[in-house]
Amino acid sequence: MSQKIAGPEIERLVQLLARLPGLGPRSARKAALALLKRREELLLPLAGAIRAAADKLVECEVCGNVDTLTPCTICRDERRDRSLIVVVEEVGDLWALERAGVVKARYHVLGGHLSPLDGVGPEKLNIARLVERAKGSEVSEILLALNATVEGQSTAHYLTGELAPTGVVVSRLAQGVPVGGELDYLDEGTLAAAIKARKRV
Amino acid sequence: MSQKIAGPEIERLVQLLARLPGLGPRSARKAALALLKRREELLLPLAGAIRAAADKLVECEVCGNVDTLTPCTICRDERRDRSLIVVVEEVGDLWALERAGVVKARYHVLGGHLSPLDGVGPEKLNIARLVERAKGSEVSEILLALNATVEGQSTAHYLTGELAPTGVVVSRLAQGVPVGGELDYLDEGTLAAAIKARKRV
Numbered sequence: 510m511s512q513k514i515a516g517p518e519i520e521r522l523v524q525l526l527a528r529l530p531g532l533g534p535r536s537a538r539k540a541a542l543a544l545l546k547r548r549e550e551l552l553l554p555l556a557g558a559i560r561a562a563a564d565k566l567v568e569c570e571v572c573g574n575v576d577t578l579t580p581c582t583i584c585r586d587e588r589r590d591r592s593l594i595v596v597v598e599e600v601g602d603l604w605a606l607e608r609a610g611v612v613k614a615r616y617h618v619l620g621g622h623l624s625p626l627d628g629v630g631p632e633k634l635n636i637a638r639l640v641e642r643a644k645g646s647e648v649s650e651i652l653l654a655l656n657a658t659v660e661g662q663s664t665a666h667y668l669t670g671e672l673a674p675t676g677v678v679v680s681r682l683a684q685g686v687p688v689g690g691e692l693d694y695l696d697e698g699t700l701a702a703a704i705k706a707r708k709r710v
Numbered sequence: 711m712s713q714k715i716a717g718p719e720i721e722r723l724v725q726l727l728a729r730l731p732g733l734g735p736r737s738a739r740k741a742a743l744a745l746l747k748r749r750e751e752l753l754l755p756l757a758g759a760i761r762a763a764a765d766k767l768v769e770c771e772v773c774g775n776v777d778t779l780t781p782c783t784i785c786r787d788e789r790r791d792r793s794l795i796v797v798v799e800e801v802g803d804l805w806a807l808e809r810a811g812v813v814k815a816r817y818h819v820l821g822g823h824l825s826p827l828d829g830v831g832p833e834k835l836n837i838a839r840l841v842e843r844a845k846g847s848e849v850s851e852i853l854l855a856l857n858a859t860v861e862g863q864s865t866a867h868y869l870t871g872e873l874a875p876t877g878v879v880v881s882r883l884a885q886g887v888p889v890g891g892e893l894d895y896l897d898e899g900t901l902a903a904a905i906k907a908r909k910r911v
Contacts, residue, residue, distance in 0.1 A: 521759045553764055
């Protein structure tokens with residue numbers, strides 16, 4: 510909408526909300542409206558929460574996760590399996606795995622994948638610290654939970670080479686048919702991987 | 711997710727973002743992550759924008775719109791047709807009409823609709839000021855752009871009665887087939903309205 514229909518402070522709020530993933534220009538306006546209508550219960554608390562998060566934001570010195578304390582909440586969690594480190598590209602991948610609740614281990618966040626064309630070499634990623642962690646006596650396995658993309662897989666290949674001298678077991682996620690997936694809609698690569706990795710029943 | 715995977719400040723941010731319309735628990739986490747990853751460009755500006763909007767938020771003394779100044783941006787706009795007032799239930803309806811850009815008039819926000827069962831009588835709505843405005847010499851028409859629901863239409867009926875003594879023309883939105891709508895998918899009420907209000911071509 511080019512036309513201004515509200516004061517500059519509100520328009521700016523809408524613009525910033527529209528930059529959040531999942532909110533387009535239209536839903537940003539709806540979100541702004543919800544904030545404005547619920548000043549006491551939502552607008553002021555959200556302002557405070559954003560400020561508090563911004564003030565305390567820090568990168569975990571152990572795993573590269575983003576949190577408000579370092580070592581992060583996950584690295585501090587004593588109930589997690591300390592023999593396994595799950596390597597992910599981004600914090601969002603870590604959150605996705607935690608949401609699924611399928612692994613109770615610690616993580617290592619690379620901060621992206623190798624991408625020579627974009628100038629992202631190994632030194633730009635959080636790899637040196639991973640190799641250091643792999644040398645620790647408590648770690649026995651490193652699971653490379655990287656994206657099943659060309660970049661993710663070439664990063665996994667590079668990491669496998671870097672981790673070989675440490676002697677830890679290096680594993681990767683299984684590839685195959687997603688749960689609930691219909692064969693009719695799957696791409697050839699997934700079908701090929703699922704057939705290659707077929708299991709006896 | 712019951713499990714805590716980040717510090718309390720981040721969890722609180724996710725919880726508050728999840729209360730925005732259009733953001734579920736999952737997309738709230740994505741949005742929080744986007745904020746955390748872009749501290750300088752997004753997180754801090756958004757905190758400032760929310761604070762600024764919260765500080766300056768005010769209800770327009772003329773029309774009941776929410777803005778950061780009163781009279782609001784729309785009421786101040788000299789290029790708008792001052793003879794027409796468009797009556798809406800909520801600020802969101804005003805924004806929807808502005809987004810469509812189909813009318814260049816001023817508005818009047820009722821703040822809801824009549825709902826006796828919920829204890830919302832005429833005195834709870836911004837009606838007295840509407841009648842005052844209708845008496846103004848510059849106003850010649852009042853368009854009731856209320857929802858096509860039972861409550862919206864009974865509110866419109868009530869307003870028509872209240873506005874009758876002022877002598878202004880009272881109009882309502884046309885009802886019929888939505889643009890792009892397929893007859894096959896329309897409800898009986900819409901079809902009946904469309905047939906009743908049919909026009910010669």
